[in-house]
Amino acid sequence: DGGITQSPKYLFRKEGQNVTLSCEQNLNHDAMYWYRQDPGQGLRLIYYSQIVNDFQKGDIAEGYSVSREKKESFPLTVTSAQKNPTAFYLCASSRGGTQPQHFGDGTRLSIL
């Protein structure tokens, strides 16, 4: 079945370490997105990519980095510069920028 896979489901990080969250899709979608979700805050856009080898900053990109070397993959790195990384991270994809988005089941990141 086609879909989006995020891994791992739970991730723990020590302070000062970078950590990479995986997002893979087999829907042949051009666009991919990363969101951060905090309690009571809805979804906030971190980065998005509308085509391979191109990506744009969202509303809260500071302390994060991404790459889009393959259509299927859009990994997110949470760097040590992100001072409050504990959150639920969601990846999504769509056929285009205004088309419906399909979401993964998320990765919950916690700081040890």
Add this chain to the structure above:
Amino acid sequence: DAKTTQPNSMESNEEEPVHLPCNHSTISGTDYIHWYRQLPSQGPEYVIHGLTSNVNNRMASLAIAEDRKSSTLILHRATLRDAAVYYCMQCGGTGANSKLTFGKGITLSVRP
């Protein structure tokens, strides 16, 4: 900045219609309106989307105001499985000019 606002919560009785509102105070003429719903510890699920005209699908109906400054998601007969957080979102533009904003979500409770 785009503003997408929703009430925090609503209650409904089972098998009655539910109207979930969203305000899009800064929507532009080419921005689409999307609705998603989310269960605890899961990624959001697409419900419906539209541009100007009202839309119907098997899950719900979307009513868009004539000035597009507001939209209403209509669940025709609420069931217990419809209890979730419902997010409206507006999106538009292309490439570096893309913009995408989610509301903070309405928590829908359904009484048996």
